[in-house]
Amino acid sequence: MELYGIFEWIYGLLADTGLPEPWLTFVVYLGLGVVIFGTLSVLALFLVWWERKIAGHIQQRFGPMRTGWHGWYQTIMDAVKLLQKEDIRVTTRDKAVFFWAPVVCFVAAYLAYVVIPFGENLWVADLNVGILYIIAVTTLTVISLLMAGWGSNNKYALLGGMRSAAQVVSYEVPMAVSILTIIVFSGSLSMVDIANSQQGNVIFNWFIFKPPFGIIAFLTYITAATAEANRTPFDIPEAEQELVAGYNVEYSGMKFAMFFLAEFVNLFTVSAIATTLFLGAWHGPLLPSWIWFLLKTFGMVLLLMLFRWTFPRLRVDQLMEFAWKFLVPLTFANLILAGWMKYAGWHW
C-alpha cells in the first residue's frame, strides 16, 4: 500500500540497467519531475471542478452537471477549449515580460513540490532548509503577477499586479512568523524533520494541538496563506467588480489557462504546507501514509473553498490594516511566547 515501494522498485530497475552515475540521477529526477508535474496538473483540474461543485451546492445549485457523472470532466473540456483559443496579444504589450509572466507563474507554483513530503519516504528531496525554500519560491508568484500587470499595458492589469505585490509582501511576514513558531517546536527547517517530530500519541502530537501557540499559529497561517494564494476574502488583485479580472485581464487561451492552473496548484500547495506543519503530515492511524496526507490536504482545501464562498472581500486599506496592525503583532507575540516556553523547557 505504501507508494514509495513502487518508486524503489522502479529505481532498482533503472539501477540494474547500468547507467553511469550522473545520468542515472538525471533520469530519476526527470522521471520524478514528470510524475509530480502530471499528478499536480490533473489535480489542479480536479480542484477547479471541485470548487465549482462546492460553490454550486453552497448556493443550492448543482454546478457542472452535463459532462460525465456530475460533470467530472468539465474542466478537462474547458482546458481543451482554452488550448484551441486564439492567443490574443495586445499590440502595446511589453513582449518579453508579457510572454514570460504566465511561465514564471506556472513554474513557481510547481517549485514548492520539491520538498513537500507526500508520505513516508515519498519526497523528491529532503532539503535541510525545506520550509525556507518553500517561502522563497512561493513568493516568486508575486513577480509573475507583477510582470503580467506591467506587460499587459493595461490599467486594470497593472492595478491588479500592484495590489498583488502589496498584498503578498504584507502577508509574507505573518505567514513566515507563524511558520517560525512551528520551527521553534520542531527545531528543524527540514519538512521531513518537521513531519517526523509530530509522530506518535495518535493525533495529539500534531503541532495544531500545542495550545495555545499551535492553534494561533495555524489560524494566522491559514489567513496569511489565503492572502498568499490570492483567494477570497483576500482576492483584491483580481477583484472582478473593480478590476475586470485583475492582472490576467489581457491574457487569453493557453496563457490564461496557465495562470488559472497555477492558482489552483497554489491552493493545493498552501494546503499541503498546512498539513505538513500543523496537521501531522502523513502521520495517522491505520491508513497508508500518502492517503492520510491527501485526506488532510483535501480537508484543508475544502476549508479554503468554504472561506471563498462564505466571506466577502476586504477593502485594500482594511487588508493592509489587518496584516500590519493585527496579524503581525499577534504572530510575533505568539512566536516570542512560544520560544520562551521552549527555552524555559515547559513542555506540554
Add this chain to the structure above:
Amino acid sequence: MGVLKDFFNLVKGMTITGKHLGRHAVTIQYPEQKMEMFERSRGVVVLLSDKETGELNCTMCMLCMRACPTAAIQIDAPRDENKKRVLNSFVIDNTLCCYCGLCEEACNFCAIKMAPLYEFSTWNKDDLVWDVKKLQEMGRDVPYEDTRKKKPAAADKPAAEKKPAAAANPGADAKPAAPEAKPAAPEAKPAAPEAKPAAPTEKPEETKDEAAPSKAEPSDDDKKGDV
C-alpha cells in the same frame, strides 16, 4: 474580546454555508426533469373541446378575436344560408400572442384557454401559426372547469341531427348546434327534464335569441376593416 467576537462571527458564517453545502440543490435539470406547471399558469393559448363529445366548445362569437390586443387571433366564420356560423378557419399566431389572457377572459363558453403548456418552440417561425386542428389537439388534455350552462337533454337531438348536415367542416361542424342549444336552455330548464318534445316547439324563441350574436357582426366587420 472584539477579536474573539469577530472570530465567532466568521465561524457562524462558515456553519451557515456548511449547512447549505449539505442541502440538496433546488435546480431542476430541465430536459430530463420538468417542473409541474400549475393548472392556471398562462402558457400557450389552446381551444378546448367538450369533455363528452370531444367537439370544440367554440361558438364562433368572435369575442376573443375582438379582445385580442395584438390581433393574434383570426377567426373566419361566415354565416350560411340558415344564418348559422360555419367555421372556415381559426388561426392563432403565436408569434404575435402576448399572453395577456384577455381572450380567455372574454370567452363565455369555456372555448379558449391559456394552457399550462410551454414546450412549442420550432425551427421555423411559420410553424408557430396554429390552425384549428393544432389548437384543438393541443387543448385536448388540458383540464378545465366547465362553467357553461348545462344543455337540456332536448338540445342533444338537434345537435345530433346537424352533424351529418355540416360534415364538410370536421371539428367545427357540431358548433353551429351549440348556439342553438344555449339559448334554448333558459326556457327548457324550468320546463323540467320532460321538456323533450318542447324543444322543437320553442324554435321561434331560439331564432330570437340567435339575433343576439348577430348584433356582434357589424362590429366584427369594423374590426376586420381596422386590420
